[in-house]
Amino acid sequence: MEERKRTLSPSRSGTVAITPPSPTKADDTHDPDASIDSRELLTASLAHALVGAAEAHASRAEGAANHAGAGPADIGQAALMAFAGVNCQNEADELSLIAWRATRLCQVLTMLDFGGPAPHFPRQGEVGSGDALIRAMRMVAAALSGMATPAHTAVDPMRGDGEAADAGQALIKAAAVLQEAAKEVHTLRAMGELMAMTD
16 A cells, blocks of 8 residues: 655645643533534534444454455555545644544543453442453553643644643643553563463
8 A cells, every 4th residue: 555645735625623622721621501503412422323333334344354464564554545535634644533533532431331341350349440450441541641632732733822831731640640540560471371271
């Protein structure tokens, strides 16, 4: 497949704008009592349903490609087509999409109710807490989201006043979350050893 070329033109007509919410602003300061246009929320819900359908199709297509002999590098190259589909034309566009994906991944991992794959590591009482593996996944996803947005802000020539400072604070928080996730290393290693002994 021919390598995708970047166009670093400041005029990006036709580019689909994806603006990831700032972890220090939009997600944390949302007013649950604020009025929401139900049509807009329905549009967002349907759009995400379409994303899910497209991802399911992509997953099946990858499986077929693997069966036909495609390797990890081939699948990775195919995955880059998502950036072409959004019409990313430079590094800022690419990091914007990555930040949006990372933030949504963090949100759904937090909202889904997981029991955890390992019965030896039970829940801690709260609904959906999952086991140590799920908790570590949630922390790593939160850290990724916290790093991706500052990465985009750093290269965005259109960033507004104060956005760099907010991104810096988000990055500091992400580092703290990573440090907390590192405490689970020994538990995760033990889980892996137990799982390996089941086969």
